[in-house]
Amino acid sequence: MSVQKPSLPKGTRDFGPLQMARRNFILDTIKDTFKLFGFQQLETPAMENLSTLTGKYGDEGDQLLFKILNSGDFLKNVDPGDLENGTSAVLPKVSEKGLRYDLTVPFARYVVMNRNEISFPFKRFQIQPVWRADRPQKGRYREFYQCDADVVGTDSLLCEVEIILMIKRVFSQLGLKDYSIKINNRKILTGLSQAIGEAGREGELCVAIDKLDKIGWEKVQEELQNRNFTQDAIQKLSPIIYLKEGNQEKLEFLKSYLSDSAIGLQGIAELESVLDMLQAYGEDQTHVDFDVVLARGLSYYTGAIFEVKAHHVSIGSVSGGGRYDNLTGVFGLEGVSGVGFSFGVDRLYDVMDELGLFPAEDLDKTQVLITYFDENGFSYGLKVLNGLREAGIAAELYPDQAKIKKQFTYADKKQIPYVVILGDNEMEAGKLSVKELSSGEQETLNLEELVIKLKSLTGN
Template identity: 65%
Template sequence: MQKPTLPKGTRDFGPEQMSKRLFIFSTIRETFKRFGFQPLETPSMENLSTLTGKYGDEGDQLLFKILNSGDFAASVTELDLAGGSKKLTPKIAEKGLRYDLTVPFARYVVMNRNALTMPFKRYQMQPVWRADRPQKGRYREFYQCDADVVGTDSLLCEAEIVLMIHEVFQHLTIADYTVKLNNRKILAGIAEVIGVPGQEGTLSVAIDKLDKIGKEKVLDELTERGFSGETTTKLEPLFSFNTIRATQVLEQLKTWLSASDVAQKGIAELDETLSLVNQYGLTNAHIEIDPTLARGLSYYTGAIFEVKANGVSIGSVSGGGRYDNLTGAFGMPGLSGVGISFGVDRIYDVMDELNLFPSGAEQGTRVLVAPFDAEARSVALPLLRQLRMANLAAEMYPDRTKVKKMLDYANAKAIPFVVLIGSEEVQTGILSVKNMVTGEQRKLTATELLQEFR
């Protein structure tokens, strides 16, 4: 007999977990809607040509490929096998599972550009897949909740993302978190100032690992990638910023990167974004300017965002940024966009670890109707209909059994009220309602019961 198992990096979610996850989805969805975003879904699989080349070399290696239907190796030759995986993959796999929701969104925009009103604001809440090494807080299948705006380069969009992040975490009651901001133009300016212009991509990939591997190993990786000792020495100011006050960090950056026009533009964009957030009237802001924030995805060109919950051993729970030409890969250059992605699985882990889910988040059935016999069902079924019409989650115990078994069922499912219907209740029309939390039992008519539950 085969023992049932799950693929590593994936999870089942039982009813209690799903109720809590749905609370997170609902909170994020309602926030997206309040900010004017429209819903969208795209297929789980995309053509590999759509996905490859958009996430950098490391991202491409994490794509899940789908073998072609039928005899997928029929056209493979000895030469293909000798050429290695890069030569072989296009022969046996034309499709892959989506790595994120942004690239499929860009593909959708290009395919439907004549039908969309620009700027186009969409939200998308679907699973993504990455062939990563599973570990705490890192899964191979996980949900993302994305909101993107395309068709405008206005920094109001960046400011709205900052505001939206604060609103989501406020409604999720996560109080201790940090919204980190940076700009890829600043990283490009740093590359210029330390003497490696145009290599901000390599620089970003290494710096993006700073939290995971530390400063020394980041410098070692840069050295392995051809950065000289003089270059890495010039990078030293990057690791010594005081990130407590955003305005102070921006002033330090202006001084250090004064010789780089592109860096000054990135600094000005961050400054304007913060100004717009202040004009909105955001109070108790959790914003930090972090020049070491890189975001490894290669398509970012402007502002980049990352959110971390403090006091828990879990990585970033949200991230995003500005991309100026992601649609260019699909034949529609120059369409700027910016977006944010919330990682539901990590947010769940944070809220679970901090015990932040509201007591009613996992609440399912509110009332269990418990008829003792067939005659009692003639009273129970109309009552069940009335409860549901009153928008109360209600169910009836299906089997004829002992009262104790029905009450045990209610306790096991944390159902707070049980309506007991025996021969006396059938004759009098007065129902016995047991509060499973307090143990109190009362006599109510159906009308009184409905009024009280409402």
Template identity: 55%
Template sequence: MAQKPSLPKGTRDFGPEQMLKRNYIIDAIKEVFRKYGFMPLETPAMENLSVLTGKYGDEGDQLLFRILNSGDFLSKVSDKDLEGGVKNLTPKIAEKGLKYDLTVPFARYVVMNQHDVTFPFRRYQIQPVWRADRPQKGRYREFYQCDADIVGTDSLVCEAELLAMVQEVYKKFNFDAFSISLSNRKILEGIAEVCEASDEFSRFCVILDKLDKIGQEKVFTELGGIGVSKTGLDKLEQILTIEGDNNSKLTQLQEIINSSEVGTLGINEVNETLNNLSLLGFLTDKVNIDFTLARGLSYYTGMIYEVKPTSIQMGTITAGGRYDNLTGVFGLQGISGVGVSFGIDRIYDTLEELNLFPNSKANYSKVLLVTFDSDSQKHGLKLLGELRSAGIAAEMYPETAKMKKQMGYADKKGIPYVLLIGSEEIAQQQYTLKYMETGNQAMFSLDEVISNLLEEEE
């Protein structure tokens, strides 16, 4: 008995209908990337483990998919290695792993090609990545990342360009119900400083980031637990009550954290970014300053931003920020960059929920040629070539099946027109063109068929 086929857990097939929608998203994003001067890049599915390990923390290292060496991978393994457990054994049997994200391979590429790359280097990359995570709703072991980065410059013009690009991408999807939350690591450092929590900066930010989930009272209790004083909590309460537009928020914050040099620098950076965004001709009211946004602080050193839909319950659909030392782990110091990542799966779910995808059937064949015998099929092949030469997506049913079967095929596949080619049509050089949705049909010459189908596309 044949074995029943199955998929590895945490992976998915994408059928034609899903692929058309995914390609719609990816093509729109690529178009904007190219418009902003970004160049495409691809890196291999696998990297040497020496490139990957130690870059994602202990937890990330646990989630790397390791690839067994080819051939007799146990040939170099001794009994002592086996007794030493996984840590001893792994380097002997696996030298490569599937890539965990696009950032580390990008950093590796920049270092290896530093003399050929033109800095500032603008690259975009859309590829699958793999994580040995526990599969659950919305979390997969194989998924696509879609990143754009500008490296080799500290200029805040880049932050504004990425924020403009975000708005332009979502405009392409006719999706306006989103908000961009904007923060800055330097502002967070300033807040921690005036709250007398600089020594516990990481834990301070992790707790602050829970505000939406557990509320202010529990956040303050946890902060007290790591040693933040009553005076510090009072300062933080002042900051959390700040309201108004972005300018007003920044002005009020400046008054509270005036004594912090790093905090003031962060406020100036946010102001400059918003001014640059305005000069580029994009809305700044889409941007909401959020002092509690504290994502990615293990690598972000400046601006931090994330995008969420406002009309539906959905997590972050785009995020990014500035990092000062992308390539330092590979020995190339001082390469600063800023990047943005679009969550293709969540964007897909958002557009699906809001019914914002265009009609995908427009991407299928426009017309099916229906034939009745070998003579009409041969004639149909000539017509098929003419229709395709005119730029019309066309196909012919490859067998001389009953008309009902051929029409059923067109109907099931969503092909809007059929062209009937029988002996009478061949003799008259006039063909029956039928519109499947209404059943309306009429006789036309081939030139008329082509002009009708092209006109319908406009």
């Protein structure tokens, strides 16, 4: 019988101990921040009913849903006629469930199902994997984690301010210094399309302008012409492309530029309130960049839009979000507005990796390995092991009787910084010989002294 070589489904990956330690460093930082700001954690099932998922992500999204075959004889309700009529006839009879595609739709479902128990405004965060039947390529996976935070049931602009504050806190704790939080408002984009005489076409306008960084203004003008924007409209847009730096300067310019657009001016007022509140909180506008042509998820967002970019790395956007008017309308509960954003954990990982920002001291590591020469050493080692763990120090006792060199090799490979050596003399004196592997320094301590030493090193 041939031995099957194990493999992974395309577009998925394993996370080994080192990656997990680093991922947890990122996730714990994000979680601490969410909790500090009053967000509560939520989890929803990996699978949802297809009726919950279908039709929420557009036709393209529906194609990318992973469907789960019904258990048992899933073909029992399918007759030959269905097969002739193709997938759309067969699918409802063989599959009722699918893997979730994002965390927003399940969140909307949760809010509708629990609307009588939830106290609004409801601040929730969710960190779970999602699945997309996408073509795998570099940086694009079929299974990846999303890390979302949303506040629903309030129109207060304090939510927008808190998003900026949370991003700043997380980045500062991760050691990311070179980034910008780009912010705009959907209403300003609506105002722009009115001001250039192409009302209602902000979607097309933004798709074209969005490529400005990549293809330059000349090419964007061509694209707008191809989309039948008038020459006059394109001319009027020109000053927006060459706006002066500085949030305040941009706001002042737009007040006159959008003076005939009520909705545009409302967008400006909202943005100004956010920046004023930021100042009242005692935080400045460092890293905050008002980007007049930022356009994310236009069909979805109705107010503020955010996108966070890390600079001087190969990966662009690492976080984004915005305000929406109608989260739960598709499930028959109208008027639940909110604002949300998500951190791209995989992308943050890659950025930190590229910049070498992960702490060398992985706190998940075993701190001490207890080594010994014989059966007596093993028994004595068990007591020491208990003492160290009681004190909250990650410790191991080498499990097999082996040459001391082999035990040291284990410590070395696992990057355990300290080794306790239990010889007859140490045991008689009730002491421990402690060796620091990196320096080779050795000292004799009792258990209490060792605990104090290690705690001072880990900062516990």
